[in-house]
Amino acid sequence: MFKDSLERLGLYAQAVINSIGLMMMMLISSAMLLLTPPIKVRNMFKQMEFVGIESLFVVILTGSFTGMVLALQSFNALKRFGAESMVGPTVALSMARELGPVLAGLMVTGRAGSAMATELGTMRVTEQIDALSTMGINPVKYLVVPRIVAGILMFPILTIITDFVGVIGGWFVGVKLLGINSGVYIGRTIDFVTIEDVATGLYKSLVFGLIMTLVACYNGFYTTGGAKGVGRAATTSVVTASVMILVSDYLLSTVLG
Amino acid sequence: MIEIRNLRKAFNGKKILDGLNLDIEQSKITVIIGRSGEGKSVLIKHIIGLLKPDSGSIKLDGLDITTLKERELNEVRKRFGMLFQSGALFDSMNVADNVGFALKEHTGLQDDDIAKIVREKLTRVGLKGVERMATDELSGGMKKRVGLARAIVMDPEIVLFDEPTTGLDPIMSDSIADLVLDTQKALNTTYVLITHDIPFTYKIADKIAMLHEGKIIATGTVTEMKESTDPVVRQFLEGRAQGPITVY
Numbered sequence: 001m002f003k004d005s006l007e008r009l010g011l012y013a014q015a016v017i018n019s020i021g022l023m024m025m026m027l028i029s030s031a032m033l034l035l036t037p038p039i040k041v042r043n044m045f046k047q048m049e050f051v052g053i054e055s056l057f058v059v060i061l062t063g064s065f066t067g068m069v070l071a072l073q074s075f076n077a078l079k080r081f082g083a084e085s086m087v088g089p090t091v092a093l094s095m096a097r098e099l100g101p102v103l104a105g106l107m108v109t110g111r112a113g114s115a116m117a118t119e120l121g122t123m124r125v126t127e128q129i130d131a132l133s134t135m136g137i138n139p140v141k142y143l144v145v146p147r148i149v150a151g152i153l154m155f156p157i158l159t160i161i162t163d164f165v166g167v168i169g170g171w172f173v174g175v176k177l178l179g180i181n182s183g184v185y186i187g188r189t190i191d192f193v194t195i196e197d198v199a200t201g202l203y204k205s206l207v208f209g210l211i212m213t214l215v216a217c218y219n220g221f222y223t224t225g226g227a228k229g230v231g232r233a234a235t236t237s238v239v240t241a242s243v244m245i246l247v248s249d250y251l252l253s254t255v256l257g
Numbered sequence: 258m259i260e261i262r263n264l265r266k267a268f269n270g271k272k273i274l275d276g277l278n279l280d281i282e283q284s285k286i287t288v289i290i291g292r293s294g295e296g297k298s299v300l301i302k303h304i305i306g307l308l309k310p311d312s313g314s315i316k317l318d319g320l321d322i323t324t325l326k327e328r329e330l331n332e333v334r335k336r337f338g339m340l341f342q343s344g345a346l347f348d349s350m351n352v353a354d355n356v357g358f359a360l361k362e363h364t365g366l367q368d369d370d371i372a373k374i375v376r377e378k379l380t381r382v383g384l385k386g387v388e389r390m391a392t393d394e395l396s397g398g399m400k401k402r403v404g405l406a407r408a409i410v411m412d413p414e415i416v417l418f419d420e421p422t423t424g425l426d427p428i429m430s431d432s433i434a435d436l437v438l439d440t441q442k443a444l445n446t447t448y449v450l451i452t453h454d455i456p457f458t459y460k461i462a463d464k465i466a467m468l469h470e471g472k473i474i475a476t477g478t479v480t481e482m483k484e485s486t487d488p489v490v491r492q493f494l495e496g497r498a499q500g501p502i503t504v505y
Contacts, residue, residue: 126348131339134307136363
């Protein structure tokens, strides 16, 4: 009984280490292939459109409502100390340092990460990835590199947009609904929020973009087991990338301050 | 042209190829037959370098492709075309983009020139006016034809076919056999096919090789194989459940 459990644990650990190894190999070969001509600019733009432009609606919706609810809740708390004027900085700092990158990361992972894993997984089980190889085309260069580049470039842009609409949403609730003076709201926000705060969020978003695309591409690229395997790849991608985003957010917050 | 020597491959301890030897002659149609699950697809994937053997060699004009690095292998693969069992057409592209894909990636040809070659190859496989169709609008037989057009678009020296008649009705299978014969004659290319479709094999093969328990147990022309006294070969060619090959 104990031996069986230990054996299962060992096999699981072996599988996890194997996955991490393969993922790192994929990352290293992607970095090398990125610099090897011909560079697939068209594919990159296509993926940037998919990850970035097509995620705009969902991040605007999430960011604005998060900013609004943040203003509402912080107003209720700060009112007790007579510090309603601090609602603006509270919303802006929360959005810039934490919620902007994390929310954008999680929302895009749910939308684009699952789609990436499904698309690559389907290509794997229908032998389309093998077909690329038989034509002398490196499938990592053709399929993975553009997606990783798109993730790294588009996540910071989506984060800035999330931050911005969150602050606007907070301003709307604070000023228009709760009656805080607009000049005070904006003035205090400018006083307390620095470029470093925004930059911290953007650094995080770069890492989140890499995590999401790498995890989705890895799971899709190495899919086995037909339609069921494709479904499993999509689910695993979203769960793994989301957890990794939250864990790395804590680690990055510790390092970046 | 292709010499396979002592090829071995096992998955999770299960031997699939067990010291396989085979010679594939230039400008001939070689058909590898064998039961489902015997490792025919594994063999064909080794020939084009999609799988690495545990041991053994595959020499293409004297060059052992099992020792090549990925980049060198990609160069060698340009000498090959491959038709997959399911077609493996890129579903994000239409028919013309599928067929012209390798030309776009590997040649500096202009779009007009690519379109011309694509039209010519589609005509060669008996398809006209399908360039703008999406791949999910194609029937099973049309998918195989488009797959073949894509496989021959770069005028390869060797074309590999993975079960080209699976899932097709007998009439469509016969038309694929005619297509294989016509294109091979016209292009003078080396064709290697794997199948368990015996009427199809008899119609097209210059040489038949039978894969059984990880080895090639018999090779010969259609006549030689029909006259074989090997009980395993006889049972398979006659399609009998009773015999040395056990049904499980």
